[in-house]
């Protein structure tokens with residue numbers, strides 16, 4: 089059977105397949121640049137693993153309190169090395185990205201302090217963490233106030249508004265690298281560095297946290313290289329490489345990270361407890377694979393942008409601009425097109441390919457959300473997935489793909505469903 093026939097078996101019509109191949113023919117140089125970043129990051133991860141003498145003994149399970157957990161401690165040294173930080177907290181007890189961020193914020197803010205977001209509204213789930221939307225145990229309930237400086241209309245930093253927002257109470261600044269569920273641009277590490285330098289110029293002792301979700305290994309530098317005190321993310325996104333079944337990380341200064349450990353476990357206990365329960369092989373191997381997995385996801389995102397932009401849909405980032413995260417937003421302009429797109433992604437999955445995604449009221453989000461994911465790890469968004477809140481401009485956020493070829497199939501099938509419904513014309 090030819091490759092052409094294989095794609096037909098998977099549900100991709102000859103017309104859609106050929107359209108995809110025409111788009112791909114123009115992407116060789118982009119893909120080479122992605123591979124070059126992956127090669128650099130692979131070397132970065134390998135050298136950290138070698139330096140800290142990762143061995144089979146690091147993979148042993150611990151139980152109970154988990155004192156003297158050599159595998160856990162070595163992994164945290166490896167993470168600190170990869171991100172060039174003094175310290176790291178990398179734990180299965182961190183349940184998700186929101187938990188990692190909430191831990192970092194609540195550990196480093198005290199009553200009377202103010203948190204500033206200089207990049208507009210934060211990710212949906214953080215609204216409740218901060219108390220923008222009232223919620224039990226929010227920072228607001230504990231006397232931490234919040235201020236935000238919105239981005240300018242063109243998505244750039246509003247330096248005047250940021251200067252005006254910084255005051256005596258400002259203790260921590262939170263910068264979200266990725267656009268999340270917004271259609272603003274994602275920031276480059278370089279831009280984040282400039283923003284941190286500007287803020288430190290006004291208030292030198294302010295602490296800076298960067299929400300690095302979806303950004304890891306997209307570039308050869310990370311926010312921790314440009315002055316962030318804490319860089320935070322989820323292990324079921326980029327750095328888990330698709331193998332980590334749970335977890336989050338916080339890397340940064342000893343001062344900030346040790347507070348995070350006390351907040352995560354208990355004052356006095358900190359980083360000394362937390363049994364690994366046998367999960368560490370997946371954390372190590374996932375980190376080892378992460379640079380190439382991220383490269384595959386990036387190729388998928390670039391392919392999707394080029395396919396959909398040509399068909400007349402607005403895509404963020406656009407077909408040609410540089411990328412700073414693995415997310416591709418496609419504004420589909422109707423709930424029907426969102427559904428069709430998601431059905432295509434679902435139909436391409438190795439797991440649950442036969443189910444139909446439906447919108448639902450997901451905890452932490454204020455609009456119904458549709459999600460397509462047929463993942464080995466539930467909710468993993470380094471695996472091929474698409475999701476988006478059902479509200480204008482009806483954008484789906486497409487991300488992941490443990491391999492480029494799977495991402496390619498997913499995009500072709502999303503297009504197939506749109507074409508079949510008459511919602512896109514080749």
Ligand SMILES: *Cc1c(COP(=O)(O)O)cnc(C)c1O
Nearest residue numbers: 184185186211266268299301322
């Ligand atoms: C995914 C994400 C989060 C939250 O992570 P969860 O694991 O879903 O809790 C926070 N910020 C950004 C930018 C994200 O992409």
